[in-house]
Amino acid sequence: MAKKPSASHAAALDDNAPIGDVDADRRAFLVNTTTAFGLAGAACVAAPFIKSMAPNRAVRAQATVDINLAQIPLGEVKTFLWQGKPVFIWHRNAEQIARAKAGDATATMDPEKDAARVKKDEWLILLGICTHLGCVPIRGGDFGGWRCPCHGSEYDDSGRVRHGPAGANLAVPPYRFLDDTTVRIG
Amino acid sequence: MTHDTPHDFGPKQVENDIRNTAQWFEDRLPIMGLVKNNLVTYPTPRNLNYMWNFGSLAGIALVLQILTGIFLAMYYKADVNMAFDSVQHIMRDVNWGWLIRNLHMVGASFFFIVVYIHMARGLYYGSYKSPREVLWGLGVIIFLVMMATAFMGYVLPWGQMSYWGATVITNLLSVIPFVGNTIVVWVWGGYAVGDPTLTRFYAFHFVLPFVIVGLVMLHLWALHQHKSNNPVGIDLKKAADYIPFHPYYTVKDIFGLGVYLIPFTFMVFYAPEYLGHVDNYVPANPMVTPAHIVPEWYFLPFYAILRAIPIKALGVLAMFSSICVLFVLPWLDTHPVRSGRFRPVYKQLFWLFLINFVALAWCGKNPPEGIYVIVARICTAYYFLFFALMPLLSRYEKAKPLPTTI
Amino acid sequence: MPALLFLLLAAFFPLFAANAQQEPTFPAQKWTFQGVPGSWDKAQILRGYTVATQVCLACHSFKYFTHRDLMQVGFTESEVKTLAKALNMNIDQPLLTAQDDETAKATFGKVPPDLSMITKAREGGPDYVYALLTGFSEDPAEISKTFPQGMPPNTHFNRAFPGHAIAMPSPLSAPDLVTYSDGTSATIPQMAKDVTTFLDFVAEPERTERQRLGVYVLLYLVIFTLLAYVTKRAIWKDVKGH
Numbered sequence: 001m002a003k004k005p006s007a008s009h010a011a012a013l014d015d016n017a018p019i020g021d022v023d024a025d026r027r028a029f030l031v032n033t034t035t036a037f038g039l040a041g042a043a044c045v046a047a048p049f050i051k052s053m054a055p056n057r058a059v060r061a062q063a064t065v066d067i068n069l070a071q072i073p074l075g076e077v078k079t080f081l082w083q084g085k086p087v088f089i090w091h092r093n094a095e096q097i098a099r100a101k102a103g104d105a106t107a108t109m110d111p112e113k114d115a116a117r118v119k120k121d122e123w124l125i126l127l128g129i130c131t132h133l134g135c136v137p138i139r140g141g142d143f144g145g146w147r148c149p150c151h152g153s154e155y156d157d158s159g160r161v162r163h164g165p166a167g168a169n170l171a172v173p174p175y176r177f178l179d180d181t182t183v184r185i186g
Numbered sequence: 187m188t189h190d191t192p193h194d195f196g197p198k199q200v201e202n203d204i205r206n207t208a209q210w211f212e213d214r215l216p217i218m219g220l221v222k223n224n225l226v227t228y229p230t231p232r233n234l235n236y237m238w239n240f241g242s243l244a245g246i247a248l249v250l251q252i253l254t255g256i257f258l259a260m261y262y263k264a265d266v267n268m269a270f271d272s273v274q275h276i277m278r279d280v281n282w283g284w285l286i287r288n289l290h291m292v293g294a295s296f297f298f299i300v301v302y303i304h305m306a307r308g309l310y311y312g313s314y315k316s317p318r319e320v321l322w323g324l325g326v327i328i329f330l331v332m333m334a335t336a337f338m339g340y341v342l343p344w345g346q347m348s349y350w351g352a353t354v355i356t357n358l359l360s361v362i363p364f365v366g367n368t369i370v371v372w373v374w375g376g377y378a379v380g381d382p383t384l385t386r387f388y389a390f391h392f393v394l395p396f397v398i399v400g401l402v403m404l405h406l407w408a409l410h411q412h413k414s415n416n417p418v419g420i421d422l423k424k425a426a427d428y429i430p431f432h433p434y435y436t437v438k439d440i441f442g443l444g445v446y447l448i449p450f451t452f453m454v455f456y457a458p459e460y461l462g463h464v465d466n467y468v469p470a471n472p473m474v475t476p477a478h479i480v481p482e483w484y485f486l487p488f489y490a491i492l493r494a495i496p497i498k499a500l501g502v503l504a505m506f507s508s509i510c511v512l513f514v515l516p517w518l519d520t521h522p523v524r525s526g527r528f529r530p531v532y533k534q535l536f537w538l539f540l541i542n543f544v545a546l547a548w549c550g551k552n553p554p555e556g557i558y559v560i561v562a563r564i565c566t567a568y569y570f571l572f573f574a575l576m577p578l579l580s581r582y583e584k585a586k587p588l589p590t591t592i
Numbered sequence: 593m594p595a596l597l598f599l600l601l602a603a604f605f606p607l608f609a610a611n612a613q614q615e616p617t618f619p620a621q622k623w624t625f626q627g628v629p630g631s632w633d634k635a636q637i638l639r640g641y642t643v644a645t646q647v648c649l650a651c652h653s654f655k656y657f658t659h660r661d662l663m664q665v666g667f668t669e670s671e672v673k674t675l676a677k678a679l680n681m682n683i684d685q686p687l688l689t690a691q692d693d694e695t696a697k698a699t700f701g702k703v704p705p706d707l708s709m710i711t712k713a714r715e716g717g718p719d720y721v722y723a724l725l726t727g728f729s730e731d732p733a734e735i736s737k738t739f740p741q742g743m744p745p746n747t748h749f750n751r752a753f754p755g756h757a758i759a760m761p762s763p764l765s766a767p768d769l770v771t772y773s774d775g776t777s778a779t780i781p782q783m784a785k786d787v788t789t790f791l792d793f794v795a796e797p798e799r800t801e802r803q804r805l806g807v808y809v810l811l812y813l814v815i816f817t818l819l820a821y822v823t824k825r826a827i828w829k830d831v832k833g834h
Binding site for chain 2: 656712797803814817820824831832
Binding site: 049 | 253285440
């Protein structure tokens, strides 16, 4: 384990100082210990810097927005902003609700019953972000819901995916009804 | 090596492969050789004392400022309406923001402490003398760029001291004959310190540290031409007088780093505002000037020199001269003996110079009234007298006999 | 040379502790948040919040304070929401005074400053703020010593305020201006202590965590430096002259 001093600095070494194996071992142990301890410290210093880039006070970011539902006519969909993202709220009429429920059996790509996706049948509240790569779908498509202009995914009137390349249904954000005409998203 | 035999992945072969790949790269960009010659086998005098640690500490302080600065830049907003708030956002909301900010704020002060000691070492041991004149000159340039960087950085939080310090110092440019006022308006980007000033100061504050990095590389390149000076100040000719930089000075520098980090960390966690000003926690108000405008402590000696001379233009000239005179020191002091250890007169003058520098700082901190004015003038006079006396000492100082070996 | 140089440069620091002016010094108070084991007393913060919102908020804003911040001292989200609701706010809104600048200027001669950073923005910090709040005096003998011609118009005598003439009338003019929900007697010194603690929390909420963490970091560094020193000695052992 003893590291021989190179010829260039052998001359600087004191000829009277003993260079035994004990010294060399001690040196190696100390160097390894100090280095390990130092690296552990460096990792602990790196952590706060990396964390500083993460969303800060995430709790704060969970802002809520209260929507007045009276502004949405029956049968229509309107888009609102929540946490910087679009939210679709569809005031569904009886015909649209029936169609959505009928789709329970035929929506096979990401099976989910319409009842599991709404709290009240006439209010469909969805995150307006395509589950493929994040574009905002527009009303249209063959399934009564939406079509994504980016790559052609299609969603039905419950927001379920019916045509790829997306593979998952449109997400339902957290929400609750404050009263009959107000819903709080988030 | 034929294509018929499959590649062996045993340890010996892998080691060989790595070595070959490394050599292939080294042939094209000899980084490993550069590191080896300049940081590993690089010959360093074996008698350096701890005063020689401060160069590496300055380098580390620079790296720390750049690192913390980049992370602060992710959240800081350089807009007069948002700057102060963005700093509070960093302190309160950003994960570990308070720590990164405190490291940057205290780090700036410690950077100057280390650099001042590094310069004092240079003065005492004659490290500025031939053949290290350019090394020394590069150091003075680095010091100047550091001061510009620190000055602009202090403006960014947009507190009262930020705003008024910026106003006072940029106004100094008005002493330039004929074009002075035009230049001041040009620097401001407006008719007073304002939003354009803040944004451009941010741009420069971000870029200058990288200029300092470049200057440091030149500084080290110049150093490596003639190697380090040493406490005895004599030229070392024997191989036995040198030891390789690694492991001797790498371990000594790491130990030095530990010692440095202890008071630094203490201040970051327990006294982060001690070296600052309470007035900078009042948002900038162009209508109200604080009772006492004081720059950060590291500028105080030069601030004192500025105010010591009652005529504005001469005060500005004196302040700039006090730093520029450092450039010509190697030609003012041509005494054949380098190290202050063996120059009894120089040694006294040097210690007096340091005490004088601290006294100037004390004057700079206080209002320019009464005793502070008198002391500031005496100390300014001595500051320049020190340099003026150098040619005399070069000729007449009788040095102590120099040892022939270390 | 090294030792002397260090000593000299260490002399820099005390210089800056010395106060330039003939400013009054403030008796050091005992604060729960000071020192390494410092902590925020949840009950005291609530009391201070009560004083701040029922007395100070009439004229002063606390723009960097939101009710959500109280969760850092141990309040639950619902407790915090209740407090905010009492002021008709949600927990993420900054706490701003209803008084507008024009009225303030007309009444007091200047706009009352925002108090979010006050303990950091004044020389003497919390000790100063406490001294200020308890330093109002109407004693004619005391006033005439500093102001023989009487107080400047629209100012009030205060022992701690630099210049001794402050535009703000004594906010804690009498005991029991507020009723503390925990039953503590609301004497003037008590209210001053509580509100100053609250103000320090608003200015530096990270303080207690910072003070706590510092111990571990310093301990680590001391061990690391010792290790490095021993390693250095071992490596330098056989160099001539060492």
